[in-house]
Amino acid sequence: MIQAKAELQSALAxxxxxxxxxxALVPQFESPKQAAHGDLAITAAMQLAKPMRANPRAVAxxxxxLLNQQPAFQRWVSALEIAGPGFINLRLAPAxxxxxxAEVLAAPEQFGRQPANGKKLMVEFVSANPTxxxxxxxxxxxxxxxxxxxxxxxxxxxxxREFYYxxxxxxxxxxxxxxxxxxxxxxxxDDCWPTDPDNPESKKFYNGEYIADIAADFLAxxxxxxxxxxxxxxxxxxxxxxxxxxxxxxxxxxxxxxxxAFGVKFDSYYLETSLYSSGRVDDTVARLxxxxxxxEQDGALWLRSTDxxxxxxxxxxxxxxxxxxFVPDVAYHVAKxxxxxxxxxNCQGTDHHGTIARVRAGLQAVGAGIPQGYPDYVLNxxxxxxxxxxxxxxxxxxxxxxxLRDLIEWTSRDAVRFFLISRKADTEFTFDIDLALKQNDExxxxxxxxxxxxxSKVLRDWVGEHGGDLATLPQADLSLLTAxxxxxxxxxxxxxxxxxxxxxxxxxxxxxxFYLRDLASAxxxxxxxxxxxxxxxxxxxxxxxxxLAATRQVLRNALALLGVSAPESM
Numbered sequence: 001m002i003q004a005k006a007e008l009q010s011a012l013a014x015x016x017x018x019x020x021x022x023x024a025l026v027p028q029f030e031s032p033k034q035a036a037h038g039d040l041a042i043t044a045a046m047q048l049a050k051p052m053r054a055n056p057r058a059v060a061x062x063x064x065x066l067l068n069q070q071p072a073f074q075r076w077v078s079a080l081e082i083a084g085p086g087f088i089n090l091r092l093a094p095a096x097x098x099x100x101x102a103e104v105l106a107a108p109e110q111f112g113r114q115p116a117n118g119k120k121l122m123v124e125f126v127s128a129n130p131t132x133x134x135x136x137x138x139x140x141x142x143x144x145x146x147x148x149x150x151x152x153x154x155x156x157x158x159x160x161r162e163f164y165y166x167x168x169x170x171x172x173x174x175x176x177x178x179x180x181x182x183x184x185x186x187x188x189x190d191d192c193w194p195t196d197p198d199n200p201e202s203k204k205f206y207n208g209e210y211i212a213d214i215a216a217d218f219l220a221x222x223x224x225x226x227x228x229x230x231x232x233x234x235x236x237x238x239x240x241x242x243x244x245x246x247x248x249x250x251x252x253x254x255x256x257x258x259x260x261a262f263g264v265k266f267d268s269y270y271l272e273t274s275l276y277s278s279g280r281v282d283d284t285v286a287r288l289x290x291x292x293x294x295x296e297q298d299g300a301l302w303l304r305s306t307d308x309x310x311x312x313x314x315x316x317x318x319x320x321x322x323x324x325x326f327v328p329d330v331a332y333h334v335a336k337x338x339x340x341x342x343x344x345x346n347c348q349g350t351d352h353h354g355t356i357a358r359v360r361a362g363l364q365a366v367g368a369g370i371p372q373g374y375p376d377y378v379l380n381x382x383x384x385x386x387x388x389x390x391x392x393x394x395x396x397x398x399x400x401x402x403x404l405r406d407l408i409e410w411t412s413r414d415a416v417r418f419f420l421i422s423r424k425a426d427t428e429f430t431f432d433i434d435l436a437l438k439q440n441d442e443x444x445x446x447x448x449x450x451x452x453x454x455x456s457k458v459l460r461d462w463v464g465e466h467g468g469d470l471a472t473l474p475q476a477d478l479s480l481l482t483a484x485x486x487x488x489x490x491x492x493x494x495x496x497x498x499x500x501x502x503x504x505x506x507x508x509x510x511x512x513x514f515y516l517r518d519l520a521s522a523x524x525x526x527x528x529x530x531x532x533x534x535x536x537x538x539x540x541x542x543x544x545x546x547x548l549a550a551t552r553q554v555l556r557n558a559l560a561l562l563g564v565s566a567p568e569s570m
Contacts, residue, residue, distance in 0.1 A: 001100035001494040004076040004092070005029070011070035012042065018066055019059075020048050029090070031495070038081065038089035039097075039491060045086040056086025064088060097490040098478035104493060104550035105474045109557060112497035117156035120340045123149050124375075125347035126259070126266075127164040130251035131175045132208060134258040136383040136431065137349055139404040143420040143563070144378055145347040146264045147509035150561040155504045160341070161265070164332065166272035167248045175251075176244035178206040182215035183237045214250045218243060226252035228269035258404045263413060263563045275328045275335070284331040284366060285316060285323075293365040308361035326355050330362035337363075337370050344375035345507065350426065353379055378507050380425040387433040411436040417563045418445035422513040441524075444517055445564065448555065451520035453570040455552040458532055460568075462545055466533060476546035477539050485529040486547060489522045496554050500561075509562070516558050523551050 009029065016027045027044040045060035052059055060082045067073045067080060067088075079091040104111045125145025128138050149159045166172065186192055188207040217224070221235040224246065231249040234242040259265065275281050285301070288294050293304045299319035306313050316327050336344050346352075356377055363370045385392045385402050387410075392402060407416045415436040422444060423429050441447045462468035481490065496515070503511035532548065534540045556566040 001092075001096050001098075001490065002103050002497060004072075004096040004099055005494065007072035008040075008076055008090075011067065011072035012044070015063060015066040015070060016044050016048070019063055020052055023048060023051060032089060035488065037083065037087075038079075039092040040090040042088040042090060043086075045088060049086065057082055060086045060088050094482060094487070095479065097487055097494070098481050100490050100494040101476075101478050101481070101547050101550045102474065104553050105546065108553055111554065111557060112500050113154045114156040114501075116158070119157050119342055120160070121152050121157040121343045121345070122160045122162055122336055122339075122341040123152075123345045123347065124162045124164055126255075126264075127348070128255065129165050129169070129171050130167065130248045130255060131171050132206060132251065133210060133403040133405065134255055135401045135403055136385060136407060137380070138258075139262065139407060139416060140380045140383055140420045140425070140429070141347045141349070142259065142262055142264050142404070143417050144380060144425055144509060145345075147421050147512065147562050148345060148347070148378065148504075148507065150563075151500065151504045151509055151512070154500045154561070157343070160267045162268045162270055163266045164270045164272065168244075168273045172244060172248060175206055175247050176240055178211050179214050179218065179243050179247045180237065180240060181205075182211050183218055183243065187212070210251075210254070214247050217250065218246050224249045224253050227256050227266070228252065261408050261413065262404060263417070270332070270335075272328055272332070275331045280331040280335060281323060281328050284334055284362075285327065287366050287368075288316070288362065291365060291367050303358070303362060303365065305358050305361035305365075308364045310357040310361045314358045314361075326358045326362065329355060329359045330366065333359060333363055333375060334366060334368055334370070337368060337374065342371075345378060346375050347378045347380065347425075350379045350381050352377070376507060378425050381428050383420065384428070384430045385433065386430055389434075392433070407431065414449070414564045415443075415445050418448075418513060421509050421562050424508070424510055439570075444513070446570075447524075448516045448520045448559065449565070449567050450570055451523045452552055452555045452559070452566045453568060454527065455523070455548045455555075456568040458548055459545060459552070462533070462541075466541075468542075468545070470549065473542065473546040473549050476542040478543055478546065480540045480543040481547055483530055485522075485526040486544075489519075489526050489547065489551060492519050492522045493550060493554055496558070512558055512561050516555065516562075519551070519555060519558070523548075523555075 012027050012029070016023065016025060025044060025047055027042065027047075029040040030043060032038050032041045042063075045063050046056045048063075049056040049059050064080045064082070067077075073080075076093055076096040077090055078093045081089045081091075083089050123145050125141045125148075126134070126138050127141075128134055134142075145161070149161055153159050181193060188205070193205060218233040219235055219237075221233050223230065223232040226249055229249050229252060231245045233246040236242060288303060289301075293307065294316065295302050295304065300315050301317035302313050303316050304313055314326065315324050317323055333344065360372070360374065363374055364372060385407070404416075410433050416431075419431055419436060420429070435443055436445070437443075439446050459468075459470065463470060481487075499511060499515050503509060530544065532541065532544045534544070559566045
């Protein structure tokens with residue numbers, strides 16, 4: 001059906017060009033809102049009516065006449081009908097729908113994937129400073145970012161996953177002081193804990209029990225190793241720099257364990273401090289000054305960001321000589337572009353919304369040839385966690401919030417990955433622990449995985465009890481697949497490649513979760529409607545099992561994009 005749709009698309013474009021030679025319209029097929037209206041819909045007649053100064057239904061009649069002359073429509077279409085104000089509903093010939101089964105079985109894991117396009121994409125996500133365990137917000141970013149990477153890989157991009165963090169900012173100083181107090185035997189609640197004259201952020205000391213764990217290992221002079229760093233503790237309670245470096249390495253190691261449990265692995269790590277030590281921040285500021293887009297006022301250096309769509313100009317360098325936090329962000333994204341990443345996506349919390357305009361303004365102003373709208377942003381809201389009908393707000397380990405590892409331990413990695421990707425990133429989301437543990441069709445991940453396991457069981461039975469051979473399925477007579485439930489399932493399989501392309505273009509990995517539920521629903525309906533082992537009709541049995549094998553393959557492919565397993569049995 002993929003080939004059929006491609007041929008029909010070309011034929012539709014040719015017919016529109018013949019009907020309206022001067023039009024710039026690129027006609028597309030749409031999916032009817034109701035299955036009874038047909039398999040595909042064409043809206044071109046309504047779009048052409050105004051420039052042609054004609055009634056939409058009259059335009060539709062002319063377009064149908066031209067379409068019926070196209071060989072692709074003669075081969076793949078059984079009927080064209082005008083509906084409503086000028087819709088053209090198209091009913092595919094059975095052979096067009098049946099072809100998708102062979103296409104899936106011929107491609108397996110590559111079905112729906114596009115060839116390499118030579119473009120480099122960086123997806124930056126999670127990017128948590130090493131000050132504590134990863135929380136549920138980081139979990140949502142992890143699910144979103146990793147799924148986006150998988151999606152763009154299906155579209156031919158060379159994808160890099162990057163983790164960006166700061167190892168020497170105010171938060172890290174707070175971490176070091178918190179750990180030092182624990183090393184000296186103090187704990188949250190002691191008189192000394194909330195006050196530290198050397199640290200203006202003293203009221204934000206870290207109180208979780210993980211700080212006591214860091215302190216104990218520091219005193220034991222242990223060595224900790226993370227993916228991007230390794231450090232051995234000095235064991236000296238007065239050695240604040242050693243405490244800082246050990247705590248950072250310790251928590252980066254903990255983050256690695258969290259991410260490993262979540263099935264996420266990064267290709268590279270980037271330190272905010274390197275932007276200063278390498279001179280990139282100073283160089284970026286100098287380039288902006290040379291471009292004439294800055295000015296001095298009240299002892300501060302300002303960027304004329306309003307010239308680039310921001311709502312007000314922004315301070316770059318404060319009167320005390322320190323840079324505001326968006327300046328290293330601009331330097332970092334200049335570095336991304338200069339590293340060859342012509343497309344970049346950042347997955348961050350909604351609290352970063354205010355930085356988007358100023359970062360993009362800085363990138364336009366710096367004069368590095370960076371395109372407008374660079375980088376793309378996917379902003380996610382925080383996650384509420386419910387258990388036994390009540391909100392859970394505190395996890396034992398972190399001492400103040402629910403961690404990624406808490407969610408995994410309470411449910412499963414599959415449930416966490418699927419649930420956190422099942423809504424648009426910027427919508428509020430409630431993670432229901434009780435729902436994630438249910439083994440029925442109320443639980444979406446169980447519903448989808450059960451479809452895969454159910455098909456696997458049927459195919460195992462065919463091989464083990466009926467002497468079938470899976471290798472023969474690509475040779476099945478697919479013309480026998482004529483039942484309504486079969487047609488519905490094949491249409492859903494055929495949507496997969498276009499769904500992938502659309503989900504990547506819209507930065508919408510939740511579309512994959514929606515598709516999986518629809519595909520599972522189509523399969524479960526088929527399972528209820530038809531028998532797969534048809535007595536006395538080996539050809540029909542083989543054809544139906546070929547459809548099941550194709551469905552299982554697409555379920556597996558789509559689940560893999562979300563980092564969710566495809567169990568053979570449940």
